[in-house]
Amino acid sequence: xxxxxxxxxxxxxxxxxxxxxxxxxxxxxxxxxxxxxxxxxxxxxxxxxxxxxxxxxxxxxxxxxxxxxxxxxxxxxxxxxxxxxxxxxxxxxxxxxxxxxxxxxxxxxxxxxxxxxxxxxxxxxxxxxxxxxxxxxxxxxxxxxxxxxxxxxxxxxxxxxxxxxxxxxxxxxxxxxxxxxxxxxxxxxxxxxxxxxxxxxxxxxxxxxxxxxxxxxxxxxxxxxxxxxxxxxxxxxxxxxxxxxxxxxxxxxxxxxxxxxxxxxxxxxxxxxxxxxxxxxxxxxxxxxxxxxxxxxxxxxxxxxxxxxxxxxxxxxxxxxxxxxxxxxxxxxxxxxxxxxxxxxxxxxxxxxxxxxxxxxxxxxxxxxxxxxxxxxxxxxxxxxxxxxxxxxxxxxxxxxxxxxxxxxxxxxxxxxxxxxxxxxxxxxxxxxxxxxxxxxxxxxxxxxxxxxxxxxxxxxxxxxxxxxxxxxxxxxxxxxxxxxxxxxxxxxxxxxxxxx
Amino acid sequence: xxxxxxxxxxxxxxxxxxxxxxxxxxxxxxxxxxxxxxxxxxxxxxxxxxxxxxxxxxxxxxxxxxxxxxxxxxxxxxxxxxxxxxxxxxxxxxxxxxxxxxxxxxxxxxxxxxxxxxxxxxxxxxxxxxxxxxxxxxxxxxxxxxxxxxxxxxxxxxxxxxxxxxxxxxxxxxxxxxxxxxxxxxxxxxxxxxxxxxxxxxxxxxxxxxxxxxxxxxxxxxxxxxxxxxxxxxxxxxxxxxxxxxxxxxxxxxxxxxxxxxxxxxxxxxxxxxxxxxxxxxxxxxxxxxxxxxxxxxxxxxxxxxxxxxxxxxxxxxxxxxxxxxxxxxxxxxxxxxxxxxxxxxxxxxxxxxxxxxxxxxxxxxxxxxxxxxxxxxxxxxxxxxxxxxxxxxxxxxxxxxxxxxxxxxxxxxxxxx
Numbered sequence: 062x063x064x065x066x067x068x069x070x071x072x073x074x075x076x077x078x079x080x081x082x083x084x085x086x087x088x089x090x091x092x093x094x095x096x097x098x099x100x101x102x103x104x105x106x107x108x109x110x111x112x113x114x115x116x117x118x119x120x121x122x123x124x125x126x127x128x129x130x131x132x133x134x135x136x137x138x139x140x141x142x143x144x145x146x147x148x149x150x151x152x153x154x155x156x157x158x159x160x161x162x163x164x165x166x167x168x169x170x171x172x173x174x175x176x177x178x179x180x181x182x183x184x185x186x187x188x189x190x191x192x193x194x195x196x197x198x199x200x201x202x203x204x205x206x207x208x209x210x211x212x213x214x215x216x217x218x219x220x221x222x223x224x225x226x227x228x229x230x231x232x233x234x235x236x237x238x239x240x241x242x243x244x245x246x247x248x249x250x251x252x253x254x255x256x257x258x259x260x261x262x263x264x265x266x267x268x269x270x271x272x273x274x275x276x277x278x279x280x281x282x283x284x285x286x287x288x289x290x291x292x293x294x295x296x297x298x299x300x301x302x303x304x305x306x307x308x309x310x311x312x313x314x315x316x317x318x319x320x321x322x323x324x325x326x327x328x329x330x331x332x333x334x335x336x337x338x339x340x341x342x343x344x345x346x347x348x349x350x351x352x353x354x355x356x357x358x359x360x361x362x363x364x365x366x367x368x369x370x371x372x373x374x375x376x377x378x379x380x381x382x383x384x385x386x387x388x389x390x391x392x393x394x395x396x397x398x399x400x401x402x403x404x405x406x407x408x409x410x411x412x413x414x415x416x417x418x419x420x421x422x423x424x425x426x427x428x429x430x431x432x433x434x435x436x437x438x439x440x441x442x443x444x445x446x447x448x449x450x451x452x453x454x455x456x457x458x459x460x461x462x463x464x465x466x467x468x469x470x471x472x473x474x475x476x477x478x479x480x481x482x483x484x485x486x487x488x489x490x491x492x493x494x495x496x497x498x499x500x501x502x503x504x505x506x507x508x509x510x511x512x513x514x515x516x517x518x519x520x521x522x523x524x525x526x527x528x529x530x531x532x533x534x535x536x537x538x539x540x541x542x543x544x545x546x547x548x549x550x551x552x553x554x555x556x557x558x559x560x561x562x
Numbered sequence: 563x564x565x566x567x568x569x570x571x572x573x574x575x576x577x578x579x580x581x582x583x584x585x586x587x588x589x590x591x592x593x594x595x596x597x598x599x600x601x602x603x604x605x606x607x608x609x610x611x612x613x614x615x616x617x618x619x620x621x622x623x624x625x626x627x628x629x630x631x632x633x634x635x636x637x638x639x640x641x642x643x644x645x646x647x648x649x650x651x652x653x654x655x656x657x658x659x660x661x662x663x664x665x666x667x668x669x670x671x672x673x674x675x676x677x678x679x680x681x682x683x684x685x686x687x688x689x690x691x692x693x694x695x696x697x698x699x700x701x702x703x704x705x706x707x708x709x710x711x712x713x714x715x716x717x718x719x720x721x722x723x724x725x726x727x728x729x730x731x732x733x734x735x736x737x738x739x740x741x742x743x744x745x746x747x748x749x750x751x752x753x754x755x756x757x758x759x760x761x762x763x764x765x766x767x768x769x770x771x772x773x774x775x776x777x778x779x780x781x782x783x784x785x786x787x788x789x790x791x792x793x794x795x796x797x798x799x800x801x802x803x804x805x806x807x808x809x810x811x812x813x814x815x816x817x818x819x820x821x822x823x824x825x826x827x828x829x830x831x832x833x834x835x836x837x838x839x840x841x842x843x844x845x846x847x848x849x850x851x852x853x854x855x856x857x858x859x860x861x862x863x864x865x866x867x868x869x870x871x872x873x874x875x876x877x878x879x880x881x882x883x884x885x886x887x888x889x890x891x892x893x894x895x896x897x898x899x900x901x902x903x904x905x906x907x908x909x910x911x912x913x914x915x916x917x918x919x920x921x922x923x924x925x926x927x928x929x930x931x932x933x934x935x936x937x938x939x940x941x942x943x944x945x946x947x948x949x950x951x952x953x954x955x956x957x958x959x960x961x962x963x964x965x966x967x968x969x970x971x972x973x974x975x976x977x978x979x980x
Contacts, residue, residue, distance in 0.1 A: 150607070152908075459922075461897065476912035479880065489903040490611075491922045494894035498922040500905070506912040 109166035115139065118268055121166050125237050125271075128244055138257040138267035145261045148394075151423035152452040152484055155392045158331045158366060165269045165302070226284075231315075232277040233288055236304050239275035246277055250308050254337040254374045254400070262333040262368040262394075266302045270335070273303035278313035278344070287542045289318035305336040309344035311376075316347040316542055330355075331366045332390075338373030338381055342403060345380040346373060349541050350397075351549050354389035359447075361419025364391025371395065377403035377432070384540040386549040387414040387422060396454065398427035401435035401463075408437040411537040413549075416449030416481070425455035425472075425486075430463040430496070439470040442534050445481035452484040459496040466493060472502040475533060572621050582696045585675035592683050592694035599687050611870040611902040612812055612841045617784060620754045622726035624697055626650045635717050635748045637776060638963040642666075643715040647750075649697030649727030649757075655717075663708025663739070669699045669730060676732075680762045680790045688786050692728045692760045699730035702743070706766075710741035713961060717746045720755040720783060731761040735797075738768040744964060747787075747808075749779040759787040765797040767821065773801040774964050778971055779808040781836055788814040795821025802958050803830040805840050806971050815844040819853050826855040831955040833976060834867035834899075841870035846886065848877045851911075854885040860955050862948055864895040873918070874906040881911050888918035893925065893951055945977075 109120055118139055122132040147157055226233050232243060239247050257267040278284055309315050332354065340346045348371075357364025367390035373381040383397040399408030410426035428437035443451040453472045474483030485502045507529050515525030531538075541549050584592075601618050602609040627647050632655045636643065641659035644666070645652045651668050660666055669676065681689045702714060718729055735741060747757055757779065765771050779785050785808050793799055805811050817826055832840045846855045861869045875886045892901045905918035925947045933943035959965045 474907075474909070476909065476914075479882070479912045481912070482908070482910045484909060485905075485907040485918070487903075487905060487920070489920055489922065490900070491892070491894065491902075492897075492900045494897050494899060494924050496894070496922060497924075498920070500903075500920040501917065502905070502907060502919070503915075503917040504907055504909045505915050 109164055111164050112161045113139075113163070113165060113269065117165050121269060121271060124166060125240070127237075127240055130248060131240060134252070134257070135268050138264050139269075141258050142261065142264035142268055145264055147261050151394050151454070152450065152486070153392050153394065153421040153423050155366065155421070160265070163331060166271055225286075229282050229285070230279040231282060231284055232275065234275055236270070236273035236275050236306070239306075243275070243277070246308065247275065247306065250306055250337065250339055251304075252337075254339060254372050255335050255370050260370060263335050263370040266304060266333050266335045266370070270302040270304040273305045273334070275305075276307045276315065276317065278309045278315045280310045281312040282310075283313065284315040287316045287318050289320070301330075301332045301334070303334045305334070306339075307337070307346055307348070308339045309341060309346050309379075311341045312343040313341075314345045316349070318349045318351075318542060320351040320353075330364075331368070333368045334370070336369070336371040336397075338371075340373060340375050340379040340381050340406075342376040343378045344376065345382075347382045347542075348373070348384070348397070350383075350385040350387075351541075352385065352387045352389050352393075355391075356389045356420045357391040357418065359418045361391070361448075364420070365389065366391060367393045367395060369395040371397035372400065372427075373398070373408075374400040375403050375406035375408065375432075375435075378405045379403055380407040380409070382407075382409040382411070382540070383426065384411040384537065385413070385424075386537070386541070387412065387424060390422070391420060393420075393422040393424055395424045396426055398429070399437065400429045400431065401437065401466075402431045404432040405434045406432055407435070409540075410437075410439045410441070411540040412441045413444070413534045413537045414442070414451055414453075415444045416446065416451045418447040418449060420447075420449040422450070423452040423454055425453045427456040428458070428468060430457075430459045430466040430468070433462065433464045434466070435463055436467045437469075439468070439472070440536050441470075441472040442537055443472070443474040443483055444477065444530065444533075445474065445483050446477035448478075448480045450482040450484070452486060453502070454486040454488075456488040457490070457498060457500070458488075459491040459493050459498065461492045463493050464495045466496040466498075468496075468498045468500075470498075470500040472500075473533070474502070474504040475530070476504065476506045572618070582669045582698060583672060583675045584693060584696055585678075588676075588679060588683075589694055592690040595683050595685070595690035596687065596694055599685060599690070601687055608843065608872075611868070612810070612839065614810070614812075616810070617756065620724050620756070622724050622756060623722075624648060624726050625722060627721040627725075628652070629655065629719060629721060629750050632717070632719065635719060635746060636715075637717070637744050637746050637774075637967045638713055638715055638961060640712045640715050640744070642712055643717065644700055645717045645719070646698060646727075646729065647719050647721055648725050649699070649718070649729045651698060651700075661710050661712050661714075663705045664710055664714065664741070665703040665705070666714070667701045667703075669696070669701060669732075672701065680764075680792065681760055681788065682790075686788075688758050689760060689788055692730060692758050692788075695726075695728050696730055697726075697728045699732070701732040702734070704733075704735045704739040704741050704769075706736040706738055708736065708739045708741070710739070713742040713744050715744040715746070717748065718757060718759065719748045719750050720752060720757055720779060721750040722752040723754060725752055725755040727755075727757050727759075729757060729759040731759070733761065733763045733771065735763075735765045735769040735771045737766045739766070740770040741772070742961065743771065743773045744961075745773060745775040747775075747777045747779055747785060749783045753782040754784070755779075755782070756784040757786075759785070761787070761789045761791075763789060763791040763799075765791065765793045765799050767794045768796045769794070770798045771800070772960070774959060774961065775801065775803045776964075776968065776971070777803070777805045777808055777811055777813075779811075781807065781809045781838060783808060784810045786812045786814075789816065791815070791817045793817065793819045793821060793824045793826065796823045797821065798825045798827075800827035800958075801829070802955070803828075803842070804955075804968055805830070805832040805834075805842075806968075806975060808838065808840065810839045812841040813843065815842075817844070817846045817855070819846065819848050819855070820850065822850050822852045824853045826853070827958075828855070828857040828859075828873075829955050829958040830859040831952050832859070832861040832869055833952065833972065834861070834869055835864040835976070836867060837865070838867040839870075840867075841872075843870075843872045843874075845874045846876070848875070848881045848884045848886065850878075851880065851882045851884065853881075855887070857888040858955060858958070859889070860891045860893075860952055861901070862893045862895060862952060863899040863901055866896070866898040868900040868902070870902045870904075871920070872904045872906070874908065875916060875918070877907075877909045877911050877914050877916065879910045882913040884911065884914045884916065886914070886916040890918075890920040891951070892920075892922045893948065894922060895924070
């Protein structure tokens with residue numbers, strides 16, 4: 062069954078009523094598509110001066126009332142960062158951001174912590190409503206399993222379901238709270254998967270991160286609800302540097318959701334997040350992302366630079382599964398990875414990346430097989446439209462001791478116009494003779510025969526394209542938690558759209 | 563010229579023993595590159611998996627040498643066979659019955675400077691070295707409409723320690739011509755010898771050119787070869803590369819498809835053991851519409867050897883209706899063996915069908931069991947499986963003599979009967 066055009070129907074401005082809608086027209090519509098969530102909320106910000114130096118880092122650290130070790134970590138990271146150069150191997154072109162022209166700290170001015178949802182600033186509520194992630198609805202649906210840690214400009218302002226989680230011993234809070242309340246946990250695991258020296262952006266993040274989410278699932282606990290965070294960049298000219306740390310202790314399970322939207326800005330904004338996942342023995346983490354930051358207008362002006370480092374480490378018999386739907390950002394540089402350290406561990410990566418207009422995405426995964434009988438699956442679906450470029454870049458590395466390692470990779474690209482590009486750069490490195498690795502990639506456009514088949518059966522071209530794109534992405538969308546799948550569909554609709562549902 | 567550049571290749575003596583006339587301009591450009599560029603390190607993406615620093619530690623020489631019996635190196639008993647020893651033409655060993663429609667000239671016998679090279683010299687140390695210190699080679703011109711009936715065979719043999727040979731083959735296949743070329747690279751004796759070979763190949767309209775290339779140097783030798791191919795419209799180019807021996811082998815195949823309706827076939831087999839290192843790089847650049855390319859590379863990697871495959875397909879903007887397929891299969895026979903495979907696609911046009919696949923695995927134990935249950939020894943069962951695996955590529959050879967010769971080499975080296 063094709064998924065119905067849920068998103069398109071909801072947003073009437075995208076609903077096209079032309080009867081003989083052709084692919085050319087679709088392409089034109091895609092180009093004219095304006096970012097739907099472009100607006101700016103007027104909340105006074107408590108901003109640090111622009112620029113990056115040790116003082117700014119001390120300022121951030123002091124603002125957050127951080128312990129000394131964390132400040133030292135930050136300064137160390139900053140020292141490392143200064144020696145690093147920005148990576149330029151990705152298949153993307155952009156003007157490198159001026160790191161001295163960025164505000165590294167910006168928090169909504171209210172210092173008061175909210176006791177309950179009712180206390181939250183009504184304007185902020187409105188913002189969330191526009192984002193289509195209405196907390197009102199969340200509230201109405203209380204008990205339907207979504208706990209949201211809402212991050213607005215670096216500071217977490219609303220956290221729900223906390224007490225329910227607390228009963229189970231699950232810690233789900235903002236990163237700064239975790240630093241205050243659970244410093245030993247944070248200290249132990251922070252940087253254990255993505256070390257400070259890992260790469261340019263990870264070092265930058267380690268030096269200047271302002272907030273993020275922290276999650277700890279104790280031994281043997283199965284988290285009863287999907288944990289969810291919405292990140293959003295609100296203040297113009299601010300960089301967002303969040304830090305997410307998810308620790309699943311032995312035998313636990315957690316499904317973590319992350320979704321993003323950002324208001325329209327002409328100035329390029331930088332986003333350099335670090336996500337670390339630790340899955341201990343027999344644990345399972347499912348990490349889903351829907352990313353829909355401002356991609357720039359149809360002339361390629363503005364948009365977010367999304368340079369993210371995401372990585373998880375697996376203990377024995379554990380599993381980490383990354384699912385991502387990437388529709389936004391002007392430039393994406395993102396490789397959610399798994400280090401399969403424990404024997405019998407499993408890594409999965411499911412991705413749909415959609416680029417339109419002048420968007421550029423270089424995304425993929427790394428599967429590092431260290432333990433015996435480790436398994437990894439990579440399903441990557443790229444869709445390029447407009448004048449965009451979409452690259453898959455992945456690494457499958459089988460180390461010497463990873464006996465019986467197994468990998469399956471499939472990377473498909475769909476081209477919507479003749480001006481866009483789809484590229485595949487898989488790296489396969491194998492040092493063990495009992496490993497089995499399969500990789501396949503295809504690049505094509507929607508077949509005329511497929512469209513013809515649909516037309517013949519009375520399905521309009523517009524719907525046919527929607528049907529085919531949906532089917533094409535289904536393998537990945539199916540991996541999303543149900544609550545999220547709807548939103549993911551919406552985002553696909555918005556970015557590739559007019560008719561493609 | 564005792565020292566060329568730091569971390570670069572050293573020559574013990576001046577290598578101007580050749581009389582090949584490379585234009586001053588090009589030679590100077592190449593020398594400048596050598597002067598200013600060091601050997602590539604693994605930080606350079608194109609050399610990520612192959613270390614060539616060893617080459618910088620050898621003081622290379624080039625001397626003429628003779629070999630009395632070359633019968634072992636004769637792949638095909640064609641009447642048109644050119645033998646080079648250390649890059650120098652060995653007249654006594656060659657049989658120069660040149661078929662009709664073909665002109666073959668030794669580069670050393672061309673008085674006028676060579677026409678402009680199609681090789682990229684900037685940042686390409688080995689191409690620059692080949693240009694600046696060209697030892698010898700030959701130029702093959704095939705006239706339009708010529709149907710060359712016998713294959714043209716070029717045999718290159720290295721002899722002596724630390725010998726370097728900068729060898730070049732130029733092929734101009736005229737319009738609507740059809741020809742077969744055999745290239746064989748061998749090593750008679752000596753350690754740390756190095757064959758740096760380049761080929762400049764132009765395939766004109768409607769022409770068909772097939773090349774079978776066998777690399778069988780020693781485990782102590784180095785081989786780097788670059789093929790720069792240009793295809794004009796309606797042409798058909800095929801190259802089969804068999805790398806059966808060699809310490810460090812690197813093949814660069816650069817195919818520019820400049821005309822419509824072209825067909826390109828790249829096939830390769832590499833069988834490695836001990837500490838061999840074989841690196842196959844290919845770039846197929848589809849600049850215009852309505853072409854197809856097929857690439858099939860298969861390898862068997864044993865002991866502590868390392869194989870690298872990097873195939874790249876470009877489809878340029880507006881090059882619509884391109885069918886490009888790339889396939890790489892690897893069989894690992896030992897836990898110390900390594901394979902690094904990197905099939906890449908860069909597509910800038912939408913109406914295309916492009917795909918690549920890469921697999922790495924081992925012999926299927928159940929299939930071995932099946933064969934053993936039918937009375938085959940473990941050894942023969944494995945040989946049968948390996949031969950079936952690599953047979954896909956061997957089947958691409960159309961010339962029976964080459965097939966027989968390749969099988970013989972495989973039997974000599976691996977004891978595998980194919």
